[in-house]
Amino acid sequence: MLVALAVVTFVTWRLLVRETDERMDLTLEAEVFEFRQIVESGIDPRTGEPFDTVAAVLETVITYNLARPNEKFLGYVDGEYRYQSRIEAPVLLSEDRDFTRLVGSVTEPASGRYESGAGEVRYLAVPVTLDGDPRSAVAVVAYFADQEREAAHHTARIMLGVGALTVLLAAAGAWVVAGRILRPVRDVAATAKGITERELSGRIPEDGRGADELSDLVVSVNAMLDRLENGVAAQRRFLDDAGHELRTPITIVRGHLEVLDPSDPRDVRETVALVDDELDRMNRIVSDLLLLARAEQPQFVRPQPVDAEALTSEIFDKVRRLGDRSWVLETSARVDALLDPQRVTQALVALADNAVRYTGPGDRISVGSQLAGGELRFWISDTGPGIPADERQRVFERFARGTAGARRSDGAGLGLSIVQAIATAHGGSAVLDSVPGRGTTVSLVVPARLAPPDVAGTDDDSATPELPTDDPMPSTPSGGRS
Structure with missing residues (x-):
């Protein structure tokens, strides 16, 4: 479950970041398109008069377009910073000399990424020229990408927090459920440990939870223990009964043999007859006991x-x-x-x-x-x-x-x-x-x-x-x- 939540969170985060990057790229292109329309028209939309200097073009372009959050418009003339939009930014790119050298003197449209003090900046720089003005100018649209992606990062953090809480709750629930599920298994082990040669009465508690695999296991094991106890009890009864009943004829036979006079034919005949009678009785007792022992087996009767x-x-x-x-x-x-x-x-x-x-x-x-x-x-x-x-x-x-x-x-x-x-x-x-x-x-x-x-x-x-x-x-x- 943890792995699944991690994968979902990562994929969602990457999709949100990619969507944010695509939106920034589209916005940069849209802003540059508007710049070009104004420059190509050569007419100041505020006054309706033609532009007379590239500086006037930059001022109009930057003030005419409303910068979005985390978006920045800058203007450069002859490689020097001149104008910027009024929206506050994490850092002032106008004071960043490295960024000025990167975009202030481009002669062809250029785009790229720049690592500023506030993180990644995605920019698009477009050169601006005007007939009658020998100076060169550059209009720059920049996005503070890390700040723009913060919404995606925030969403990912929320998903991670909710996922972690969900995993904890699921783990706690699984611990409880697994404990209840495995309790019959522990009962089976405990009962098995308590079964000895002389103690076979232990049984696994049946909680009546209904028909499921573990309940069937409990019932089956208890039934097996019942059969085992009955079998051992039958064996004990047979041994007890045999010992109880056979001891008397054996004692009688031994007693008569001990006092037998081999030289007296009559005594020999009487003793042999008595021994034969007692052996017949012992044979009948053993047969009856074996029959009673078989009576407790399933195949005793064949309807x-x-x-x-x-x-x-x-x-x-x-x-x-x-x-x-x-x-x-x-x-x-x-x-x-x-x-x-x-x-x-x-x-x-x-x-x-x-x-x-x-x-x-x-x-x-x-x-x-x-x-x-x-x-x-x-x-x-x-x-x-x-x-x-x-x-x-x-x-x-x-x-x-x-x-x-x-x-x-x-x-x-x-x-x-x-x-x-x-x-x-x-x-x-x-x-x-x-x-x-x-x-x-x-x-x-x-x-x-x-x-x-x-x-x-x-x-x-x-x-x-x-x-x-x-x-x-x-x-x-x-x-x-x-």
Whole structure:
């Protein structure tokens, strides 16, 4: 900006100076033209009589023409100063002997520049002769060029002053604006410095300035930090959970191996069976923990068009072989929806396995699905002992077991956590409804994202898929239904 203002000021100043010089040259030529008209006419315009001497010609020419500011008329006779205009001047050229010698005795019209005590003088000297008068005379028009250019210099000084003030104000404004603009960058650097292995909660302040590149940067960096914190938290949970749950079977195995009597075949067989059982349990725990860790990754579920009614029937056929129970398929949602059939099957099989663990032979376990209120529900309902109200939230936590089922279950307490993770990955939730002594119903509730007609295989591509509503699922567990 400073360079631009300097260039503009310099160019403007040079143009004004050139315009002033051109005006002085034109004025000099105009004055000389008027001199020549008067001399060539030979008539004194004041008296109407012919001139009798060159001195009279000079006096008439100088007094007849009105000198402008910074302009000077002079007359010389036989190389000596004789007349000048009455306008005051910075210096008296009439007393400058060098200037007198330069212009006082010219025999041909001459123009040029002369450095006087007041600076540059631009002049034009014209010799004057008259028949009948042997003396020679010279009429001179002079301009004090530096004084005439003072207006251009003054304009340039004003432009420089205004430009300097403008640059200062612009610099101050730029300092403030740049500070505000770069503040998010400094916040990014400060936040990055504050991020450590154990402290990942720091975030860059979002001032809500609207949509711009730096706001997008802040949002993107905060989102990256969220993903990083979630990833590290998942890793820590996995390590904590693995260490917490695997420590017990390892201790059991080590304790039995330490007291093992190699010479007693029965003791060896029992110890090997116990170790094998504990290794199976450890393998299941590790598999469940890895599944929960993958549940926090974006590609955990892969939605695809699925016939919910056919999926419900397939799941029912699979879970009915888990135990000797009274299996019932209550209802099926007749809709093509976008979901991951493998993960839904995995969740319902885990729920059915829990239902088998907490019920006895001949007890009722029902399976069903329905579409209502824009949500697709899959559920497993049993007539087991139920879950007390104070434990219904805790059972979805990792390694948590209900007191009613603690005696029966040999699992790690990760089943409902896996179900919750699958529901969350679909954008839904796991809902538990239980009445102690009458049974439990656990539902996998996901948003009903309907498959496009062309993908789902509908004949009429222009038809808009409707949300059919099945019979509402009873709100009480199966054990309370007739």
